Amino acid sequence: MSAKWPLWASLAAGCMGLAILGFSFPKYWPAASWQVVPRAQLVAKAHAVSEHFGVRPALAKPSLAVSLSEPLANYTQEHQADANAHALTPLTVRISDQMAEVHFDSAGIPLYWKASEDAKPSKTDQSEAFAFFAGGQASSFSGPVKSMGDEASEEQYVWKKTPSSNSAVHERITVETKDGVVRKAERKVYVYSEEEDDDSDADAHGYWGVFSGIFWTVSIAAIVAVFSIYLLWSMRRAINNRFPGRLAVASTLLIAVALLTGANADKTSDWGELWAVLEVLGFVGVGRSISVMARPKWFSLEQLCFLAPVAKTTGESLAAGVLCSPFLVAIPYLIVGCGLFPQSSVVARNIDILYSPIPLLDTGNLSAVLCLLGFWGFGVPVLERMIRFRWLRWFIALPLGTIFFANETRAVTGPLAAPLAAGFLTLALFWVLYARFDVLAVLTLQFAAGVVLSICMLGQKGLSIWPLALALITALAIAFWFATRGAVISEGDPLATNPALSGFRAEREKLQAEFSVARRAQEGMLPQSPPDIPGYSIAASCTPSLEVGGDLYDFLKLPDGRIGIGVADVSGKGVPAALYMTLTKGLLASVSKDNSALGGVVEEVNRHLHGVTRKKVFVTMALGFLDAEKRLLQCVRAGHNPLVWRQASRDKTTLVAPGGLGLGITASRVFAAQLKMAELQLSEGDAVVFYSDGITEAMNSGLEQFGEERLMDAVEKTDHLDAAAARDFILSTVREFLAGVHPQDDMTLVVLRVGR
């Protein structure tokens, strides 16, 4: 399948997404109207607030956390007209150090101040503290109501502002003193039935100082490392149902790291990550236990993970993911803006990016990535394996996937239909990417969408977007570079799965080029055309099993006018055999130049071969000297396969097998003693077939050999054919027998036909 059109389609989807976002993002983004004070300004303000209460914070590198009150956010979304709700945005920024903790709303209005145990604040007037937090609105509050704290020296004063008739927004200012000194003051905004000291802040994310930052980075690196190892084991099939111990160890490690990092996330214990890890483990467990892995769908991810040679497919998957990402971001805005779901609204998510010191590091959503890996990498393959019927698969996958993605993304609130529609569209988009590309495309889409959403949010607030935009463009450029320049490697190619072999590829190609030169040289060594003998036809063929082979045939012009026909086979195959093949050919030619005695020629060749070959190499040869006039073929068989002699006129087929040892085995008199000669008196229509054992030992997939019987049968059927046609018929019979199995040995065939 050409990946071109899916890439164009991805680009189209991406452009559509951009168009939707351009039109709808500022309109439907809940945080669009909120003011955002830059991080540095907020820190300076925190100094000022704390100093107002007489505490000079160290605040060199304060920690900064962001949290969003979902009830308040939902309320402001649903009651756009309520000015009370818009007075304070639901986003809280927390700045803290060893001396004090200060909170602001996103517009920079102070919401909270608390001195640490060691701090020594100086303000004693709780009403002044109230006025400071109430701003100019002190008159709209009633109170204070005074109550005693846990200790005798502690007192608490509360001022309240009851909502007007058309609003459900409450406000409350609390000031706490100890030994008459103000140590804590808080302004809290809440809606409806929110409990007095409900801490229902959700979606909180923290940014810490240098050391906790390092810890955070190390923790994330640990998660990634453990997960990668886990993935690697999984892919290498080290983890499967036969190794429950390893699975248990890996799972425990993964959970431990997740817990450790989660527990250390200061005020934010993010159980979502842990939950996602468990989800994936569930998928993995099921996947492994029935040994399914959609290998091709994992291929390019695997390539990337193992830093193997980057394949074209890797680039295409990356490109498709990045191109489609604006559409994924646009889905909630499409749902809310399309008018079908009037009660729905977009949920403000990942809002903390606005205060992130390095936004690029905060665009990824590890838990979402893990979930996707679980769903597409394991869940879907399991489903495909377990359920044969396509329609049933769809029947199960569609509702399950819709609910899964509606829950995972949680991007739209309102009537159930709205989040379900968003879930369905998300599922559809991921499905297309999974089907057309692979798991890598799915993951890339998620990552890139995080970046695109961040760009939208930062851009809307007028904050710097260039690092993110640059990252996205770079990613796209790299993807296209891979897609156009990457190697064409497919799943199953040993070069693909074994990175150690990557440098080997060029080497292999070079060797192949040299081998084809060698092959041509060897082919050139064989007679270009058979000799023209009046009253006879001769045809020959030699097919090496590897690039070069150890078989040869040759035709000799003997001093006495006879014609020599020889077929030889060097033991072993490949390059060593090929070298001895050329040697044998040379010896035969030079020895027969001034020797017409068949026995003498063979003995001479044997003597030379025995002198130069290593002991375990030998050559077998069938050699016949033909007296064309007398129709007399004198032949020897030096350890070679017998000749097939077809006597057409007598309808008789025989194997001619005079005794004889292979060449190069022994130079002693044993060779000469063993060498016997046969004389065939040929007549019109007779055929003599010389061949190598590659023909008779050709083995089909049933491990059955072609054998001498089949060869003789085939020869019998060629009585009416000349040598060339007979040769072709015999070879096609062998090929038919092999039925597609590649020959294991060189195949050589020479046919001599009398007459025609």
Next chain:
Amino acid sequence: MANPFSIHKSTEQGLTVLSLEGYLDAHTAPEFEKTVQAEFEAGRVKQVVECSRLSYISSAGLGVFMSFIEEIRAAGGDIKICGLAPKVFQVFDILGFSALFDIVPDLPAAVQRFQEAPVKET
């Protein structure tokens, strides 16, 4: 290409018996070669190669027999071959090995042959 091949080594009345099983071809010949060489270097030069479970032999396999026979005979030993299946025997025979080696039907015959003729007369 990974054809099964295995060698089982035993001793019979002071003779080394190498029982071959499976496919002796270009891929498995080095293993056989190593075994014969190790026996030869350990001074065990009277060897019987028992082939009743050998299903196939290629020219590379035959080469192993050739490569040691002269040295072994020079050291006063020999290689006797026994138990060849008809198809495998045919391969030995075509090459003329019956003229070079003692090829006997079974192990007892091989043992007896060693007593009659420690080295094949050629």
